Amino acid sequence: MKNIILIFVLTFTFAGYAFGECGESDKKALEAFDRAWGDAGVKGDRNALMTIYADDYMGLPAMQNKTATLEATMKTFEQNKANPQMADKVSHDNYMITCTPNSAVITHRNIMTTKNGAGGKEETLWTRSVHFLEKRGGKWQVVGNAGNSLDEYAMLGYMELDWNTADRNKDMSWFERNFAADYSSVSSRTAKIATKTEDLAEMKIDKSVTEWNDLSNMNIRVDGNTAVVTGVVHSKGRDDKNQPFDRRVSFTDTFIKRDGRWQVWATQGTRIP
Amino acid sequence: MKNKRIFINSLKKYLAIKRILLAVAMLFVLPALVICQTTRNSANKKGGDEQAVRQTLNELYAALGRNDAAALERIYADDYTLVNESGVLTTKVPRLAAIKSGELKFESISFDEVNVRMYGNTALVTLRVTSKGQSKGQAIGGQFRGTSTYMKMKGRWQLVAAQVTSIAKQ
Numbered sequence: 001m002k003n004i005i006l007i008f009v010l011t012f013t014f015a016g017y018a019f020g021e022c023g024e025s026d027k028k029a030l031e032a033f034d035r036a037w038g039d040a041g042v043k044g045d046r047n048a049l050m051t052i053y054a055d056d057y058m059g060l061p062a063m064q065n066k067t068a069t070l071e072a073t074m075k076t077f078e079q080n081k082a083n084p085q086m087a088d089k090v091s092h093d094n095y096m097i098t099c100t101p102n103s104a105v106i107t108h109r110n111i112m113t114t115k116n117g118a119g120g121k122e123e124t125l126w127t128r129s130v131h132f133l134e135k136r137g138g139k140w141q142v143v144g145n146a147g148n149s150l151d152e153y154a155m156l157g158y159m160e161l162d163w164n165t166a167d168r169n170k171d172m173s174w175f176e177r178n179f180a181a182d183y184s185s186v187s188s189r190t191a192k193i194a195t196k197t198e199d200l201a202e203m204k205i206d207k208s209v210t211e212w213n214d215l216s217n218m219n220i221r222v223d224g225n226t227a228v229v230t231g232v233v234h235s236k237g238r239d240d241k242n243q244p245f246d247r248r249v250s251f252t253d254t255f256i257k258r259d260g261r262w263q264v265w266a267t268q269g270t271r272i273p
Numbered sequence: 274m275k276n277k278r279i280f281i282n283s284l285k286k287y288l289a290i291k292r293i294l295l296a297v298a299m300l301f302v303l304p305a306l307v308i309c310q311t312t313r314n315s316a317n318k319k320g321g322d323e324q325a326v327r328q329t330l331n332e333l334y335a336a337l338g339r340n341d342a343a344a345l346e347r348i349y350a351d352d353y354t355l356v357n358e359s360g361v362l363t364t365k366v367p368r369l370a371a372i373k374s375g376e377l378k379f380e381s382i383s384f385d386e387v388n389v390r391m392y393g394n395t396a397l398v399t400l401r402v403t404s405k406g407q408s409k410g411q412a413i414g415g416q417f418r419g420t421s422t423y424m425k426m427k428g429r430w431q432l433v434a435a436q437v438t439s440i441a442k443q
Binding site: 188270 | 356393395420
């Protein structure tokens with residue numbers, strides 16, 4: 001009987017150790033690992049990359065092994081070193097990490113601005129990477145990597161999510177970059193029409209705080225260099241008089257693809273009673 | 274004779290310089306003329322398109338004023354959406370059905386404060402709308418601010434998306 005109990009205890013303990021989910025600190029460490037991997041590639045740090053990639057690493061969809069991946073990374077590094085003005089600018093965000101003590105899946109968005117886009121013009125490309133990691137000899141190593149480019153619909157969906165995040169964080173740089181120069185808006189509260197300059201000035205002095213927001217009923221239509229997104233944004237927070245608000249607003253956003261990237265051309269909100 | 278020959282040589286030199294100057298002038302003037310022509314063509318096209326959008330806008334509001342579903346059928350794109358003053362989204366089929374059945378009926382509708390922006394085959398229109406009518410037997414109307422997106426499809430401008438917001442009473 002004692003042995004049976006011991007076997008049960010050991011089985012559950014081992015299973016918990018092997019298959020249990022990791023905590024927030026582990027996820028933070030994995031994100032730091034992922035960013036360090038990216039930095040090692042940018043800096044051409046071959047030694048760091050040698051330890052980051054597992055010997056049996058495989059990159060998809062190109063079926064590229066560790067040696068070929070290292071060579072390709074170093075070749076890009078040398079090209080960028082020789083001609084830094086032409087180097088692609090890449091940023092990573094929207095991390096999602098799941099892990100057990102010995103395995104992890106990291107996925108994140110990549111926003112890459114290249115000078116050599118379509119027609120030799122600057123273009124911003126969005127991709128999503130999925131990395132598979134294992135802990136070997138006490139250290140995380142990348143055993144697999146898959147990536148795919150995001151289509152226009154996914155990019156526009158992300159832009160709406162980013163817009164919500166920028167609203168919550170009062171991230172002026174997002175609005176500055178993503179509102180087209182000839183942008184217009186119609187306010188859901190006053191129906192007042194505003195230009196980009198007017199809206200940015202308003203945002204700078206706005207004392208209201210959006211604590212939470214969410215999107216629903218999203219519909220995205222794309223036709224060439226134009227896109228129309230409709231949906232409902234639900235937001236909660238405190239207004240400029242520090243009074244709580246809970247609003248649901250229907251919106252129509254018109255985007256245009258200009259200078260190789262999607263920009264907000266017009267937005268209008270209508271309050272749902 | 275010597276003097277004459279000198280004169281002829283001077284004349285030749287003068288003509289040669291003139292030819293060079295003419296060639297140089299042509300070198301700068303011709304491309305400028307071509308650019309001007311191209312810019313004018315582009316401006317004409319843009320102006321023509323903007324004019325066509327404004328014409329479509331006039332036809333749209335005339336059709337709404339007449340509750341003319343057949344005319345609206347041509348102006349609304351197949352994937353047309355409208356977000357009305359209550360924040361409710363409707364599409365082409367139910368919108369036309371409501372007008373055909375008389376469920377939605379405008380007694381008057383007009384617009385002003387129009388601004389048109391163009392980007393390729395897309396036009397964005399902001400405007401103020403004043404309307405009076407009935408929906409499901411209830412009086413509707415007032416003043417609204419609207420944003421509309423038009424696209425040129427198969428050579429004609431169609432309304433793809435529109436939204437209106439009630440202008441707050443000051």
